[in-house]
Amino acid sequence: MIKKILGILKDDGECVYKELPNGMKMRIEDFDLWYGKTQALKSVNMNIKKNKVTAIIGPSGCGKSTLIRSLNRMNDTIPSVRTEGQIWLDGYDIYDDTADCVDIRRKIGMVFQKPNPFPFSIADNIYYGCQVNGMKVDKDEVVKRCLKQAAILDEISDRLGDNALSLSGGQQQRLCIARALAIEPDVLLMDEPCSALDPIATAKIEDLIHELKKDYTVVIVTHNMQQAARVSDYTAYMYLGELIEFGKTKQIFENPKEESTEKYITGRFG
Amino acid sequence: MGPEARKAYHEDLKDLKNMVEEMGDLASQAISLAIDSLVNLDEELISQVEDIDSKMYAYDLAIEKKSLDLIALQAPVARDLRMIGTCLKIITDLDRIGRYSGDIAKVARRMLGKQHLKKLVSIPHMAKMTIEMVDLAVDSFVEEDRNAIDEIYEKEDMVDALYDEIFREILTYMMEDSKAITLGTQYILVIRYLERIADHACNIAERVVYMTTGERIEHEV
Numbered sequence: 001m002i003k004k005i006l007g008i009l010k011d012d013g014e015c016v017y018k019e020l021p022n023g024m025k026m027r028i029e030d031f032d033l034w035y036g037k038t039q040a041l042k043s044v045n046m047n048i049k050k051n052k053v054t055a056i057i058g059p060s061g062c063g064k065s066t067l068i069r070s071l072n073r074m075n076d077t078i079p080s081v082r083t084e085g086q087i088w089l090d091g092y093d094i095y096d097d098t099a100d101c102v103d104i105r106r107k108i109g110m111v112f113q114k115p116n117p118f119p120f121s122i123a124d125n126i127y128y129g130c131q132v133n134g135m136k137v138d139k140d141e142v143v144k145r146c147l148k149q150a151a152i153l154d155e156i157s158d159r160l161g162d163n164a165l166s167l168s169g170g171q172q173q174r175l176c177i178a179r180a181l182a183i184e185p186d187v188l189l190m191d192e193p194c195s196a197l198d199p200i201a202t203a204k205i206e207d208l209i210h211e212l213k214k215d216y217t218v219v220i221v222t223h224n225m226q227q228a229a230r231v232s233d234y235t236a237y238m239y240l241g242e243l244i245e246f247g248k249t250k251q252i253f254e255n256p257k258e259e260s261t262e263k264y265i266t267g268r269f270g
Numbered sequence: 271m272g273p274e275a276r277k278a279y280h281e282d283l284k285d286l287k288n289m290v291e292e293m294g295d296l297a298s299q300a301i302s303l304a305i306d307s308l309v310n311l312d313e314e315l316i317s318q319v320e321d322i323d324s325k326m327y328a329y330d331l332a333i334e335k336k337s338l339d340l341i342a343l344q345a346p347v348a349r350d351l352r353m354i355g356t357c358l359k360i361i362t363d364l365d366r367i368g369r370y371s372g373d374i375a376k377v378a379r380r381m382l383g384k385q386h387l388k389k390l391v392s393i394p395h396m397a398k399m400t401i402e403m404v405d406l407a408v409d410s411f412v413e414e415d416r417n418a419i420d421e422i423y424e425k426e427d428m429v430d431a432l433y434d435e436i437f438r439e440i441l442t443y444m445m446e447d448s449k450a451i452t453l454g455t456q457y458i459l460v461i462r463y464l465e466r467i468a469d470h471a472c473n474i475a476e477r478v479v480y481m482t483t484g485e486r487i488e489h490e491v
Contacts, residue, residue: 225345225347226345229347254348255352255483255484261348265347266346266347266350267276267279
């Protein structure tokens with residue numbers, strides 16, 4: 001039996017392996033989610049391609065944040081949540097009984113709406129994840145690598161010992177991205193990463209997303225449709241817990257197939 | 271679904287569409303007046319065509335400006351974006367139709383004080399068909415009707431056939447009488463302009479198909 005192949009299984013775990021088509025990093029399959037009696041996701045099926053940016057858009061309450069949080073089992077912390085269906089990562093179901101949440105979140109990092117650095121030094125923020133995961137890495141090396149990848153090293157290279165809370169909002173968000181990269185994830189989830197930032201900081205994050213997809217698979221939830229159009233390769237449109245349309249971003253914004261998508265993106269309902 | 275959002279934006283889109291419709295009506299009037307001015311060799315009608323041509327130029331500028339403003343300020347997508355892109359393309363076609371009408375009026379001006387070789391019948395008939403094509407194309411834009419294109423293509427084939435027929439007829443006149451060559455070449459110019467106008471009507475209809483369906487079609491010539 002397959003054990004710990006991806007590091008997402010417990011030591012004694014056994015699980016089903018399902019080969020995903022070439023180029024696919026994750027697959028969401030017949031996925032339902034309930035908060036108590038309220039169904040928030042309804043039979044969602046979607047593929048997430050490797051080294052591509054996938055954006056999830058839709059009006060408030062459509063389930064887009066719930067869906068992205070399902071991708072690394074962040075909803076597990078909510079007691080009333082119940083799920084059905086599978087989410088495959090490299091052929092392994094992250095909702096399998098044998099899967100370990102901590103390992104999953106190491107493989108699938110997350111950045112939130114508001115920058116949330118720890119009240120430590122900049123360097124310690126980056127190194128913290130490596131420490132708690134018991135990774136044997138060179139601190140200086142990992143701090144510099146991650147800050148460089150997050151396109152912030154040049155701005156703060158002489159302040160690595162300063163408290164992270166002294167950074168601007170945009171810098172804090174890029175620090176959080178750098179922190180997520182420190183534990184070497186495969187997938188990076190971003191839930192409204194720019195909604196608390198000004199346009200210049202937003203542009204820097206968007207440039208960064210373009211760079212990041214060379215090494216990572218990125219999934220982003222955004223309220224800002226133009227941002228989805230600018231940064232993503234694929235776009236998913238959700239409404240009332242259902243995935244209404246999924247396709248290449250260019251097709252969704254130039255010629256959507258579903259009337260509901262058309263109405264939402266052209267502002268005919270909102 | 272929730273209430274409509276971005277009302278001012280959608281009003282602006284309607285205004286843009288109305289402006290293109292008005293420019294389309296002017297294009298149709300311009301051809302009609304130009305042919306009348308040619309048939310009757312009437313200086314007053316020639317001036318009217320020139321007036322319409324300059325009005326159309328003003329529409330061209332205003333529509334372009336409004337389209338670019340909408341793109342810059344409202345970030346249109348999907349059908350709205352295709353509509354604005356279509357407006358930007360078809361105003362060039364309409365502007366060209368206006369210019370060709372002006373060119374026909376110029377032919378009429380050159381003929382002032384002369385006599386036609388014979389009563390003009392085929393050229394007004396060809397013009398009538400071209401005007402129908404332009405009207406159909408502009409209506410298809412207004413009504414967002416992708417099906418009009420088939421009828422427009424049929425009429426284009428007829429216009430092309432008329433062009434060949436009239437061309438041969440004029441050649442015959444010129445071969446029979448060398449004094450007819452001066453006027454004959456002017457008539458040939460006129461039918462060439464009409465044939466080009468018909469092509470522009472096809473372009474507009476093809477753009478409407480893209481606007482309504484997102485599919486680009488290429489007419490085989």
